[in-house]
Every structure is written in structure tokens, then in C-alpha cells.
Amino acid sequence: MIDTIIRNALLPLVSEVAPNRYTGDSLEYCTWTYSEIPDDFADDDPNHIRYLVTVNWCLPHGQNPEKKHQIANALKNAGLTYPTITNASDDDGQNYAFQSEWAGGVFDGEA
Amino acid sequence: MAKLDVAGMEEIISGFDALSELPDEVANAILTEQADAVISEIRRTGEAMGVHRTGQTLDSLKATGVKKTKNGHEVKVEFAGKNRAGEKNVTVAFINEYGKTNQPARPFVSTAVEAVEPRTMEIAQKKVEQFLKQKGL
Numbered sequence: 001m002i003d004t005i006i007r008n009a010l011l012p013l014v015s016e017v018a019p020n021r022y023t024g025d026s027l028e029y030c031t032w033t034y035s036e037i038p039d040d041f042a043d044d045d046p047n048h049i050r051y052l053v054t055v056n057w058c059l060p061h062g063q064n065p066e067k068k069h070q071i072a073n074a075l076k077n078a079g080l081t082y083p084t085i086t087n088a089s090d091d092d093g094q095n096y097a098f099q100s101e102w103a104g105g106v107f108d109g110e111a
Numbered sequence: 112m113a114k115l116d117v118a119g120m121e122e123i124i125s126g127f128d129a130l131s132e133l134p135d136e137v138a139n140a141i142l143t144e145q146a147d148a149v150i151s152e153i154r155r156t157g158e159a160m161g162v163h164r165t166g167q168t169l170d171s172l173k174a175t176g177v178k179k180t181k182n183g184h185e186v187k188v189e190f191a192g193k194n195r196a197g198e199k200n201v202t203v204a205f206i207n208e209y210g211k212t213n214q215p216a217r218p219f220v221s222t223a224v225e226a227v228e229p230r231t232m233e234i235a236q237k238k239v240e241q242f243l244k245q246k247g248l
Binding site: 090 | 208
């Protein structure tokens with residue numbers, strides 16, 4: 001479910017998106033990863049999972065990063081917390097890391 | 112005329128007064144143990160996420176000594192120094208955390224900090240309780 005939520009939030013803004021690693025040819029793409037932290041324990045079982053999500057938006061130098069806050073708002077509107085945005089650009093290109101959180105039921109993680 | 116009496120208020124007020132005078136050695140002990148817990152968790156999470164080729168980045172994790180500030184006390188956990196290739200360990204950690212073109216992010220620090228937060232609260236609570244017990248509160 002979380003993968004679908006993130007994909008659907010990003011696709012209207014960035015046409016190439018993939019979880020974990022992008023292997024396509026586009027110079028502009030989004031990829032994401034997340035960690036799962038169990039929470040709200042009862043009888044040693046978690047009732048919720050907190051997803052700590054990092055979305056990376058990569059694009060070439062020289063391209064205007066005007067969509068940065070649109071991406072942040074898209075994630076927020078999809079139900080994630082408004083992300084911390086870190087500029088992790090380097091010589092290879094622009095890279096904006098959006099770190100956000102989402103909470104779901106125990107069986108909400110999916111492929 | 113109605114009167115409201117709350118039993119135990121004096122003890123509570125004494126407790127807060129005692130907390131506001133938390134001695135340096137108690138604050139130091141709390142922060143040192145919390146820093147150790149944070150370092151352990153960052154190392155564990157880093158290993159789990161594959162932030163380990165030579166081990167230099169995770170081995171560079173250090174806690175500074177506890178310093179007094181105008182707001183109380185602080186300790187910093189940092190990636191210190193440079194690796195054998197001459198790169199700053201904090202730079203290598205940054206790239207792992209946030210990723211780069213053709214290298215996915217491995218947010219080992221932010222994940223570790225989130226995961227260890229309850230443990231750090233327990234550390235502080237336990238040490239404050241010990242201190243208050245010693246004060247007879």
C-alpha cells in the first residue's frame with residue numbers, strides 16, 4: 001500500500017518513478033526507500049507500523065527545481081507528513097531527498 | 112464556601128524543584144549513556160542497511176564530551192575525521208544517508224535516531240528516578 005501511495009503521489013509530477021533503485025535511462029526520476037518501525041505494542045505484537053520514507057528526486061544540473069515544493073505537497077496530500085527536504089546535489093546532478101513518515105496497520109506494507 | 116484541597120502538591124513541587132537543580136554529574140551520566148545508545152543503534156542500522164565496505168564510516172562514530180550550554184547540557188554524536196582515502200567520514204555518511212545519482216539513499220542515521228528514541232527516554236527516566244529517590248522523593 002505505501003508503495004502505491006508514493007507512486008500515485010509522484011507520477012503526476014515526475015513521469016519516471018521506481019522503488020529502491022531506478023534503472024531506466026531518464027535523467028529526471030524519483031526513487032524511494034523506507035524503513036518500517038513497529039509501534040503500539042500489545043501482547044508483544046505491533047498494532048501499527050511507522051514507515052520512515054525517503055524519496056529522492058534526481059534531475060540534471062541546469063534544470064529548474066521548481067517542482068520541489070509541489071513534490072513535498074503531493075506527499076503531504078497523499079497522507080505522509082510534510083517532508084524534510086535536503087539538498088544532496090553533487091557533481092553528478094541535482095538530488096533532493098524528501099524525508100517523511102507514514103503510519104499504517106500491520107499488514108499494510110506490500111510489494 | 113467550597114474548598115479544594117489537593118493532597119501531595121508539596122511533594123510534587125519539591126520534586127520539580129529538585130529536578131531544576133539536577134546536578135551536573137546526573138546530567139552527564141544521562142547524556143553519556145544516551146549517546147552510547149544512539150551510537151550503537153546507528154552502527155547496527157548502518158550494518159543492516161549495508162553501509163559497510165571497509166567499516167571506516169561506522170567506526171568513526173564518536174560522542175563529544177558533555178558540555179554545559181546556556182540551555183543546560185549537550186553532547187554531540189558525530190562522524191569524526193577522515194577515511195584512508197582522505198575523504199571526510201561525515202561526507203561519506205551524508206552520501207549514504209541521502210543517496211546520489213545512481214546510488215539509492217540508505218537513511219541509516221534518521222532511521223536509527225527514530226528507533227532509539229524510546230530507549231533514550233528510558234535512560235533519562237531511570238536516572239532521574241534514581242536521583243529523586245536519593246533525595247527521598
